[in-house]
Amino acid sequence: xxxxxxxxxxxxxxxxxxxxxxxxxxxxxxxxxxxxxxxxxxxxxxxxxxxxxxxxxxxxxxxxxxxxxxxxxxxxxxxxxxxxxxxxxxxxxxxxxxxxxxxxxxxxxxxxxxxxxxxxxxxxxxxxxxxxxxxxxxxxxxxxxxxxxxxxxxxxxxxxxxxxxxxxxxxxxxxxxx
Amino acid sequence: xxxxxxxxxxxxxxxxxxxxxxxxxxxxxxxxxxxxxxxxxxxxxxxxxxxxxxxxxxxxxxxxxxxxxxxxxxxxxxxxxxxxxxxxxxxxxxxxxxxxxxxxxxxxxxxxxxxxxxxxxxxxxxxxxxxxxxxxxxxxxxxxxxxxxxxxxxxxxxxxxxxxxxxxxxxxxxxxxxxxxxxxxxxxxxxxxxxxxxxxxxxxxxxxxxxxxxxxxxxxxxxxxxxxxxxxxxxxxxxxxxxxxxxxxxxxxxxxxxxxxxxxxxxxxxxxxxxxxxxxxxxxxxxxxxxxxxxxxxxxxxxxxxxxxxxxxxxxxxxxxxxxxxxxxxxxxxxxxxxxxxxxxxxxxxxxxxxxxxxxxxxxxxxxxxxxxxxxxxxxxxxxxxxxxxxxx
Numbered sequence: 001x002x003x004x005x006x007x008x009x010x011x012x013x014x015x016x017x018x019x020x021x022x023x024x025x026x027x028x029x030x031x032x033x034x035x036x037x038x039x040x041x042x043x044x045x046x047x048x049x050x051x052x053x054x055x056x057x058x059x060x061x062x063x064x065x066x067x068x069x070x071x072x073x074x075x076x077x078x079x080x081x082x083x084x085x086x087x088x089x090x091x092x093x094x095x096x097x098x099x100x101x102x103x104x105x106x107x108x109x110x111x112x113x114x115x116x117x118x119x120x121x122x123x124x125x126x127x128x129x130x131x132x133x134x135x136x137x138x139x140x141x142x143x144x145x146x147x148x149x150x151x152x153x154x155x156x157x158x159x160x161x162x163x164x165x166x167x168x169x170x171x172x173x174x175x176x177x178x
Numbered sequence: 179x180x181x182x183x184x185x186x187x188x189x190x191x192x193x194x195x196x197x198x199x200x201x202x203x204x205x206x207x208x209x210x211x212x213x214x215x216x217x218x219x220x221x222x223x224x225x226x227x228x229x230x231x232x233x234x235x236x237x238x239x240x241x242x243x244x245x246x247x248x249x250x251x252x253x254x255x256x257x258x259x260x261x262x263x264x265x266x267x268x269x270x271x272x273x274x275x276x277x278x279x280x281x282x283x284x285x286x287x288x289x290x291x292x293x294x295x296x297x298x299x300x301x302x303x304x305x306x307x308x309x310x311x312x313x314x315x316x317x318x319x320x321x322x323x324x325x326x327x328x329x330x331x332x333x334x335x336x337x338x339x340x341x342x343x344x345x346x347x348x349x350x351x352x353x354x355x356x357x358x359x360x361x362x363x364x365x366x367x368x369x370x371x372x373x374x375x376x377x378x379x380x381x382x383x384x385x386x387x388x389x390x391x392x393x394x395x396x397x398x399x400x401x402x403x404x405x406x407x408x409x410x411x412x413x414x415x416x417x418x419x420x421x422x423x424x425x426x427x428x429x430x431x432x433x434x435x436x437x438x439x440x441x442x443x444x445x446x447x448x449x450x451x452x453x454x455x456x457x458x459x460x461x462x463x464x465x466x467x468x469x470x471x472x473x474x475x476x477x478x479x480x481x482x483x484x485x486x487x488x489x490x491x492x493x494x495x496x497x498x499x500x501x502x503x504x505x506x507x508x509x510x511x512x513x514x515x516x517x518x519x520x521x522x523x524x525x526x527x528x529x530x531x532x533x534x535x536x537x538x539x540x541x542x543x544x545x546x547x548x549x550x551x552x553x554x555x556x557x558x559x560x561x562x563x564x565x566x567x568x569x570x571x
Contacts (some may be wrong), residue, residue, distance in 0.1 A: 018205060018208055021205070021208070022201070022204075023207045025204070026201045026205070029196065029200055029201045029204055030196055030200075033195075033196035033200060034191070037191060037194050038187075038191050043194045046194070046196075047196060047197065047200055047203075050196070050200065050204065051200075051203060051207050054204040054205075054207070054208070055208060055209065056309065058209070059207050059209075060461060095408055117186055117187070118190050118191070121190070132187070133187070133191070133363070136183050136184045136187040136188075137184075137187045137188060137191050139184065141341055142341070145329075147326075154415060154418075154434070154480075157366070157384055157386065157415070157416075158414040158415040158434065159414070159417075160386050161384075161386060161388055161391075161414045161415075162414045163185065163389070164386060164387060165388060165414070168550075169184065171182060171183060175321035
């Protein structure tokens with residue numbers, strides 16, 4: 001994936017060219033959704049967060065330097081939007097749990113298999129959940145996780161450490177079964 | 179374990195995929211107006227010209243004052259002439275390049291290399307040369323002929339591949355590079371230091387799963403690795419940044435308790451016995467460096483993530499008495515990463531005045547006579563840190 005935004009593309013987007021903006025941000029939409037779903041655990045809210053983040057990115061284009069990595073810049077806006085959503089959404093646990101009822105096959109089986117881990121993730125502090133999703137679901141290197149979250153590398157490491165420690169009983173159980 | 183976590187996370191979260199039309203919906207929801215930056219140009223011509231003129235005047239006057247040494251690096255730290263600086267030994271440090279502000283608060287730098295410079299600010303040499311990786315945390319051998327350091331991700335790989343870090347050694351001029359450790363994904367070896375007899379290397383190991391985290395010792399060739407400390411579960415940041423006592427029998431290090439990298443300074447025997455706390459738990463301190471006479475530790479407090487707290491350099495007696503601030507920088511400026519000169523009379527450190535990139539400075543061991551020994555051209559964005567002052571000629 002191209003990490004640095006094309007200078008001409010940015011200039012065109014800054015001048016109001018929507019197609020140029022789509023060329024820049026469009027390839028990142030799927031990854032942005034995955035980050036949002038990892039944070040919010042709700043499809044509709046995740047899509048809303050990505051759309052709102054894109055609008056904010058459009059308005060903040062002047063902050064993007066031509067040589068700056070594009071992905072951390074955009075995902076940081078998505079993460080920030082998710083934090084805003086989390087702060088204002090007291091009902092999320094109830095709503096997500098409603099979809100995690102036992103199923104019999106196919107898609108429902110997958111939902112059931114991941115339910116325990118999703119429940120464990122939701123119990124984490126938002127900042128720990130965020131770094132775990134970025135690191136282990138989006139498969140991003142730690143440097144980029146630090147850039148997206150806006151904290152030093154050491155803080156990222158310790159947040160991952162704390163998050164994994166809290167979820168260790170779950171992973172140890174999985175390891176014992178596999 | 180790392181792979182298991184990744185697999186289970188994918189399994190748990192891939193239950194939902196974005197709608198096929200999400201990308202087109204994103205584009206359709208953009209507001210009709212142009213991006214906000216265009217509003218800058220709605221200023222009337224007269225106001226715009228006046229504004230630019232004022233900016234130019236401030237920049238020119240500021241540049242003149244700075245180039246003549248009139249502007250201090252902090253209100254309490256005016257620069258002094260370089261003529262009073264020692265010319266012996268060399269200072270090794272990491273220089274990272276990238277966008278403004280990179281290297282702090284999670285902003286990415288593009289790459290980093292190790293350089294050395296004489297304490298009077300002359301004779302800058304590049305010792306490593308990578309374009310995507312990060313070579314950092316250099317430490318000298320007692321004789322000044324070798325340097326150990328860590329590489330945040332393997333040299334030669336593309337950027338954004340930092341999943342582990344390993345220890346390397348090289349000659350004082352950057353030659354004869356040798357890899358000492360080779361860690362799997364999720365394990366980070368860093369901040370190596372060489373024992374006073376030159377035979378052992380102490381370093382930090384941080385394991386994302388927590389199992390290997392602690393201070394470790396090994397022979398100079400990377401063999402015979404043994405654990406020295408095992409941080410308690412409450413120390414999520416692990417034990418970090420060790421340094422040997424001058425007689426080589428003890429290590430000092432910081433034990434980080436929380437997400438913000440706050441640390442408490444400890445001393446422990448190299449056999450892992452006799453652990454004792456040196457600094458109060460109520461303060462946050464990191465990267466202790468033992469004075470050559472064995473009586474003191476110098477260190478700094480970390481810059482809190484997302485906070486307006488500044489960072490300064492402190493010194494304390496090894497028995498925990500006499501805590502004293504040597505610098506008094508105000509946010510957003512800071513001073514950190516201190517290291518003693520070989521004779522213990524001076525301290526080198528990195529300093530940020532709040533308006534420029536991070537620079538190298540030295541001061542007397544009591545905090546007096548601070549002076550910037552090297553700074554960059556204004557158009558270059560770099561971040562200098564992790565200093566070490568060796569005996570190399």
